[in-house]
Amino acid sequence: MPHTPTSAxxxxxxxxxxxxxxxxxxxxxxAVFIAAMAVLPMLKLMWFGVHxxxxxxxxxxxxxxxxxxxxxxxxxxxxxxxxxxxxxxVSTVLACLLGVPVAYVxxxxxFAGRTMLLRLLMLPFVVPTLVAAMGVxxxxxxxxxxxxxxxxxxxxxxxxxxxxxxxxxxxLCVMVRAATYGFAAQSATRLAVAxxxxxxxxxxxxxxxxxxxxxxIYSAACLVLLYCLGGFGxxxxxxxxxxxxxxxxxxxxxAHELELVLASQLALWMLAMTxxxxxxxxxxxxxxxxPRLALLVARRNTRWHSAADVAMLVxxxxxxxxxxxxxxxxxxxxxxxxxxxxWAVLWQADTWQAVTNTLRFSAAALxxxxxxGVLHAACGARLWWWRMWGMLPLMxxxxxxxxxxxxxxxxxxxxxxxxxxxxxLLAIPLVSQPxxxxxAGLPTSWVQAAxxxxxxxARAWWRVTWPLVLPAVRRGxxxxxxxxxxxxxxxxxxxxxEWTTLTTFIYQHLGRPGxxxxxxxxxxxxxLLGLTAAVFVLIEPPQSSRANEPSGADRA
Numbered sequence: 001m002p003h004t005p006t007s008a009x010x011x012x013x014x015x016x017x018x019x020x021x022x023x024x025x026x027x028x029x030x031a032v033f034i035a036a037m038a039v040l041p042m043l044k045l046m047w048f049g050v051h052x053x054x055x056x057x058x059x060x061x062x063x064x065x066x067x068x069x070x071x072x073x074x075x076x077x078x079x080x081x082x083x084x085x086x087x088x089x090v091s092t093v094l095a096c097l098l099g100v101p102v103a104y105v106x107x108x109x110x111f112a113g114r115t116m117l118l119r120l121l122m123l124p125f126v127v128p129t130l131v132a133a134m135g136v137x138x139x140x141x142x143x144x145x146x147x148x149x150x151x152x153x154x155x156x157x158x159x160x161x162x163x164x165x166x167x168x169x170x171x172l173c174v175m176v177r178a179a180t181y182g183f184a185a186q187s188a189t190r191l192a193v194a195x196x197x198x199x200x201x202x203x204x205x206x207x208x209x210x211x212x213x214x215x216x217i218y219s220a221a222c223l224v225l226l227y228c229l230g231g232f233g234x235x236x237x238x239x240x241x242x243x244x245x246x247x248x249x250x251x252x253x254x255a256h257e258l259e260l261v262l263a264s265q266l267a268l269w270m271l272a273m274t275x276x277x278x279x280x281x282x283x284x285x286x287x288x289x290x291p292r293l294a295l296l297v298a299r300r301n302t303r304w305h306s307a308a309d310v311a312m313l314v315x316x317x318x319x320x321x322x323x324x325x326x327x328x329x330x331x332x333x334x335x336x337x338x339x340x341x342x343w344a345v346l347w348q349a350d351t352w353q354a355v356t357n358t359l360r361f362s363a364a365a366l367x368x369x370x371x372x373g374v375l376h377a378a379c380g381a382r383l384w385w386w387r388m389w390g391m392l393p394l395m396x397x398x399x400x401x402x403x404x405x406x407x408x409x410x411x412x413x414x415x416x417x418x419x420x421x422x423x424x425l426l427a428i429p430l431v432s433q434p435x436x437x438x439x440a441g442l443p444t445s446w447v448q449a450a451x452x453x454x455x456x457x458a459r460a461w462w463r464v465t466w467p468l469v470l471p472a473v474r475r476g477x478x479x480x481x482x483x484x485x486x487x488x489x490x491x492x493x494x495x496x497x498e499w500t501t502l503t504t505f506i507y508q509h510l511g512r513p514g515x516x517x518x519x520x521x522x523x524x525x526x527x528l529l530g531l532t533a534a535v536f537v538l539i540e541p542p543q544s545s546r547a548n549e550p551s552g553a554d555r556a
Contacts, residue, residue, distance in 0.1 A: 030376035030428065031389060037425040038392050041404025042271075045264055071265050077249065081269065084245040087160065088228035091167035095175045095224050098168070098319050100217060103179030104209075105312045117320060118180070121173040124324045126479060126536050127529060128486015129233030130503045134525045135327030136166045136238060138334045145330050160243050166234040168323050171224040176320075178220035182213030219284035226277045226394060230270065233488045237510075246270055251399050255493075260403075267400045278391045328529065334519075335526035342519035345509075346527065353498075354505040355531070361416070361501065362484040365423035369480050372424070373431025374473060377439060378461075390432045393425050401425070402493035416499060422490045427483060431476035438472035439465070482536045486528060502528045 072078050106114060124132070140147040140162060186209055194204045235245040244252070246266055253263040345351055376390045393401075405418060412418045442465070450460040488503045495504050502524065509521040 030372040030379075030432075033372055033421075034389065034392050034425065034428065037405075037421055038396050038401060041401050041408050042267075042396050043404075044408040045260065045267075045400055045404040071262075071269060077262075077266060080244060080246050080249045081266075083160075083243060084229060084247070084270075085273075087163055087167070087243075087245065088225050091164050091171065091228045092221055092225045094164070094168055095171050096217070096221055098323065099172050099175030100179050101312075102316050102319050103176045104183050104205075105316050106176070106180045107183035109309075109312070111313055117316070118177070121176055121320065121324060123173075123328065123533060123536070124169050125171075125173045126482030126532060127170075127328065128482075128503060128532060129231075129488050130237070130506055131331065131486060131525045131529050131532070132169055132327070133166060133234050133237035134506075134521065135331045136162060136169055136234075138330035138522070139327040140165045145326075145333065160239075162238040163235060163243060163245075165323075166238045167224075167228045167231070169327055170231075170234070171227055172319070172323050174224055174227075175217070175220045178216045179213060182216030183209060186212055215284060219281055222277055222281040222284055226274060226281060229277070230274050230394065230397065232397070232399060247397055247399065250397055254399065254403050263400070267397055271396060274394065274396075278394055279388055281391070331522065331525050331529060334522040338519040338523055339516075341516055342523050345520040345523055350500070351505070351524070351527075354500050354502045355527075357499055358485055358501045358503075358531075361420055361423060361499075362481055362487075364420045365427060365484050366477060366481050368420065368424035369427035369431050369484075370473070370477055373428045373476060373480075374435055376428065377432040377435035387433070387436055390436070391429045393429055398422075398426060398489040399493070402490050405494065413494075414496075419490070419494045419499060422494060423484045423487055426487065426490065427480035430480040430483060431473070434472040434476045434479075435469055438469040442468055478536050482532050485532050485535060502531075 072081070106118065127135070137147075138144050142148065190208055191204055194208055195201075199207070230247060231245075232247040232251065235243075235248045236251070239245060239248060247270070250263045250266055250270070253259040253266070373390075376386075379386070402422065405422065406413065409418065446464055450464050451457070455463065486503055487501075488507070491501050491504050492507070495501070500508075506521050506524045506528070509517045509524065
């Protein structure tokens with residue numbers, strides 16, 4: 001056998017990306033972009049707040065840092081912080097209680113419509129925030145299809161359960177798909193041995209199946225908690241003033257009261273909490289993404305004989321329909337019963353200008369996010385701290401980023417490239433995380449074999465690695481495009497009249513008095529829902545509907 005030089009075979013930690021050999025500099029571009037678009041605006045806004053505080057009392061450090069610690073001393077701010085944490089925890093617990101049993105049935109049972117159900121479960125996740133809020137109101141709200149029977153006649157009182165219902169609508173699919181993959185990727189041999197040794201199905205579940213699926217469940221729960229804690233759009237529309245979260249308070253302080261110092265102090269606390277969650281999620285997600293080729297997918301049962309089997313099937317469809325699909329159907333119903341005057345909004349020039357802006361901004365940002373996201377994932381798929389840097393846009397409030405950009409580069413406010421760059425920043429984690437998971441989950445021996453046969457690092461990447469991670473790239477692009485089509489927070493602040501997107505156009509109708517404006521908002525919401533669903537289906541084909549958990553991006 002001919003001797004293969006040691007240098008011809010890369011180390012296991014460098015096998016899936018050619019960056020440790022030559023193009024290390026490629027990983028610098030996404031890192032610099034994230035620093036320029038996320039870190040610098042936040043620092044600029046904080047500096048602006050401290051600098052302006054000095055003009056009032058001359059005590060920069062005392063006024064800012066003591067104020068930062070004193071956020072918890074203010075009754076209103078403390079109540080908003082406590083409510084933000086409470087609604088996030090309650091939503092996460094409910095997502096686990098509802099989603100894990102559904103995931104187990106999907107992983108262990110075959111039934112008619114199972115594949116379609118797994119694919120449809122991703123639709124709530126990619127629905128724009130504004131559309132999701134409208135759907136929750138149409139279904140659970142005081143004048144909704146179901147909510148009208150729970151509220152007093154004519155009542156418009158705020159309810160904490162509306163925001164929690166919105167969180168479940170968005171995040172139940174994250175928990176279900178992650179846990180489904182965890183329960184499906186089980187060792188059939190271990191389960192058979194346990195049963196042959198006398199273990200009951202219940203005992204085998206607690207001792208074998210649940211521990212093996214736990215990394216996927218924990219990482220999904222951490223992601224759901226992160227989404228619920230840092231969400232802005234749902235809290236703005238569903239929480240109201242009585243149940244405003246910290247993100248909504250930050251928006252109010254900056255946009256309406258110009259309290260930049262107080263907003264910066266509150267944002268620092270949110271940054272600290274979300275930063276911890278991102279670090280934990282990065283570690284858990286890497287653990288769940290390790291190569292699992294030694295595991296055999298456990299066989300699903302096709303027998304449905306007992307009443308318990310029927311009850312499980314009813315549970316699965318009931319949870320998915322009531323929580324995930326009914327709000328979307330309610331939007332379609334509200335739009336269908338809207339008068340002809342409301343439907344006339346579709347033929348207005350302003351509407352099609354908003355559609356054009358939405359498509360061109362999102363398409364341009366998708367190109368930037370895809371290139372930078374793949375480069376970031378390829379340069380550190382197995383490094384948790386590098387993944388955490390890629391998820392930095394999840395840690396910083398998009399509201400603070402938008403206002404930081406206003407202060408940092410005011411001379412660029414007339415350039416639509418700034419809005420596209422902000423879109424791309426929020427979409428990078430959606431692309432980089434699934435690609436990084438796919439890279440980390442591939443055995444290093446395949447690329448080592450290609451290298452030992454004389455393939456260069458670039459050729460090994462193009463001929464071996466790229467075809468294997470291409471489904472993950474397409475899945476990330478689908479999530480990114482769907483997310484940017486419905487982006488709301490950044491568009492709300494960096495918007496110009498000629499740059500109006502569909503989300504801001506709908507929000508403008510909601511802010512105008514009259515039932516006709518509300519009916520037009522329902523029609524426009526249905527239009528945006530159809531556009532998002534069509535784009536998602538076009539980018540992610542049906543064969544990509546394997547039950548992999550989404551890696552996420554900010555739902556603000």
